[in-house]
Amino acid sequence: MNKIITxxxxxxxxxxxxxxxxxxxxxxxxxxxEIISEIAKRTSLSxxxxxxxxxxxxxxxxxxxxxxxFWAVVPDYGQSVQSEQHNIIREAASxxxxxxxxxxxxxxxxxxxxxxxxxxxxxxxxxxRCRENQSNDxxxxxxxxxxxxxxxxxxxxxxxxxxxxxxxTGQKWGDKANxxxxxxxxxxxxxxxxxxxxxxxx
Amino acid sequence: MNKIITxxxxxxxxxxxxxxxxxxxxxxxxxxxEIISEIAKRTSLSxxxxxxxxxxxxxxxxxxxxxxxFWAVVPDYGQSVQSEQHNIIREAASxxxxxxxxxxxxxxxxxxxxxxxxxxxxxxxxxxRCRENQSNDxxxxxxxxxxxxxxxxxxxxxxxxxxxxxxxTGQKWGDKANxxxxxxxxxxxxxxxxxxxxxxxx
Numbered sequence: 001m002n003k004i005i006t007x008x009x010x011x012x013x014x015x016x017x018x019x020x021x022x023x024x025x026x027x028x029x030x031x032x033x034e035i036i037s038e039i040a041k042r043t044s045l046s047x048x049x050x051x052x053x054x055x056x057x058x059x060x061x062x063x064x065x066x067x068x069x070f071w072a073v074v075p076d077y078g079q080s081v082q083s084e085q086h087n088i089i090r091e092a093a094s095x096x097x098x099x100x101x102x103x104x105x106x107x108x109x110x111x112x113x114x115x116x117x118x119x120x121x122x123x124x125x126x127x128x129r130c131r132e133n134q135s136n137d138x139x140x141x142x143x144x145x146x147x148x149x150x151x152x153x154x155x156x157x158x159x160x161x162x163x164x165x166x167x168x169t170g171q172k173w174g175d176k177a178n179x180x181x182x183x184x185x186x187x188x189x190x191x192x193x194x195x196x197x198x199x200x201x202x
Numbered sequence: 203m204n205k206i207i208t209x210x211x212x213x214x215x216x217x218x219x220x221x222x223x224x225x226x227x228x229x230x231x232x233x234x235x236e237i238i239s240e241i242a243k244r245t246s247l248s249x250x251x252x253x254x255x256x257x258x259x260x261x262x263x264x265x266x267x268x269x270x271x272f273w274a275v276v277p278d279y280g281q282s283v284q285s286e287q288h289n290i291i292r293e294a295a296s297x298x299x300x301x302x303x304x305x306x307x308x309x310x311x312x313x314x315x316x317x318x319x320x321x322x323x324x325x326x327x328x329x330x331r332c333r334e335n336q337s338n339d340x341x342x343x344x345x346x347x348x349x350x351x352x353x354x355x356x357x358x359x360x361x362x363x364x365x366x367x368x369x370x371t372g373q374k375w376g377d378k379a380n381x382x383x384x385x386x387x388x389x390x391x392x393x394x395x396x397x398x399x400x401x402x403x404x
Contacts, residue, residue, distance in 0.1 A: 113389075120378060174378070176322060182384035187315075188402070196402035200395060 003028060003097035003201060004114040006106040008165070008173065011157040012126025015119035016101060018183070018190035023099035025198045031092050032101040039084045053078050054085055055103060056160055057167035082168070102161070106178065107169035115201060118179040125186040126154050205230060205299035205403060206316040208308040210367070210375065213359040214328025217321035218303060220385070220392035225301035227400045233294050234303040241286045255280050256287055257305060258362055259369035284370070304363075308380065309371035317403060320381040327388040328356050 003026065009015020016032055023030035036054060040047045056078075089108050092098050100109075106116040121129075127150050145153060165173035176182045181200070183193055205228065211217020218234055225232035238256060242249045258280075291310050294300055302311075308318040323331075329352050347355065367375035378384045383402070385395055 118378075122379070176320075176376070176378050176384045176386065177324070179384075180386045180389060182378045182381075184378065184382045187382060193402060196398050196400075198398075199401050200390070200398035 004093050004109060004112055005097075005099045005117065005201065006109065006114045007099065007101045007117045007119060008106060008179065009102060009119040010121065010126065010174070011161065012130050012154050013119045013121040014129055014185045014190035018117075018119055018185070018194050019099050019101045021191045021194035022197055022201075025194055026097075026099070026201060029092070029096060029098040030101075031089070031098060035085060035088050035092075035100075035103065038088050039081055042084050042088075043080060045081070050081055053081050055164050057164045104165050104168050107165075107171065116179040116181075117197070118174055118176070118182045119190070120174060120182065120184055121186040122184075123151055123154065127151060130154065206295050206311060206314055207299075207301045207319065207403065208311065208316045209301065209303045209319045209321060210308060210381065211304060211321040212323065212328065212376070213363065214332050214356050215321045215323040216331055216387045216392035220319075220321055220387070220396050221301050221303045223393045223396035224399055224403075227396055228299075228301070228403060231294070231298060231300040232303075233291070233300060237287060237290050237294075237302075237305065240290050241283055244286050244290075245282060247283070252283055255283050257366050259366045306367050306370050309367075309373065318381045318383075319399070320376055320378070320384045321387055321392070322376060322384065323386055323388040325353055325356065329353060332356065 005019075005022065005026075005028070007015055007019045007022075009019075019032065020030055036047050036050050039045070039050050039054065043050070085103055086108055089100060089103060089105050092100065093105075093109050093112055093114075100114075106114055127147065130150060162173040165171070171178050174182075181197065183197075185193065207221075207224065207228075207230070209217055209221045209224075211221075221234065222232055235253075238249050238252050241247070241252050241256065245252070287305055288310055291302060291305060291307050294302065295307075295311050295314055295316075302316075308316055329349065332352060364375040367373070373380050376384075383399065385399075387395065
């Protein structure tokens, strides 16, 4: 089977853990934040800034009709970040089989027929995972939030991912029709699922 | 892991083939049309008649207000078939671990926390599978249909399954939130997927 594997994932569902484990089991390169670091190298923008715009759809400013729009005079870093992101994903897939997490890679690489996985879970499971895992900026903040605030934050991040995906692909994020396998990590450990998925791929 | 496995499936997606193979690999009893045969034994209704109503939501007749409605004076076989179906599914799951296909078993057995799988595929893949596999009444008729007629027929059957599921469960049929694993059989053989899923279950 084709071994270009793309993983869409709801924030808090353990998609990164699943993807990393699957890549390790298959002996394949794994691309997730590595893409952000590579964009930083190519654009001289900071990783933090890129992280903020790499999976957000662009904010289209209100067009002020004075001959030129405000839009036209602002440096369009968003577009160049997106463009670099697409290039890096295509380059990675052309070099070798690999696992790529997020960033609409399933759509960007559609002509290569990747194996498309989507990882999701219940809000309760996402909250639990966020509180247990403080490995990134979003999760680090979760300790200070009550349940309601944390649930809202998680939903906001996922809404932003959905908007980004839909803006760049014209497809509905998480719609099972766009994936080969959709995995609910509410009751099963992502690592255990990766071991089973390995048997489907090899 | 829990080995009560329920399989929702779009008509034409190979869900039955997948379920049978998975049951065989796990050495578990498999319930699909066996449920229809058992209802026939218990109710003395014909299997063909039961097949027609077992996965259809009831048609509520127009209430004629003459004191009693038409509904009230017609023998309600639909309800007794549903009731027997629920009993048989519960009895099967209480006897031993098993694989149960269709019939809202994921919802009926929700208190036992079954492992809930949904099998789906593209319309093109469903049509191909229908033309290749003539093992039931619906599929047998497909030889005489053109592509447009066959696609319409498949969509009608799946609409009926969705209506049935939603009527009895209050949940959306095929909504990934209600399943642990959603499997797209458009590009992978159901038997191959069953082998991988086995590793997730054992």
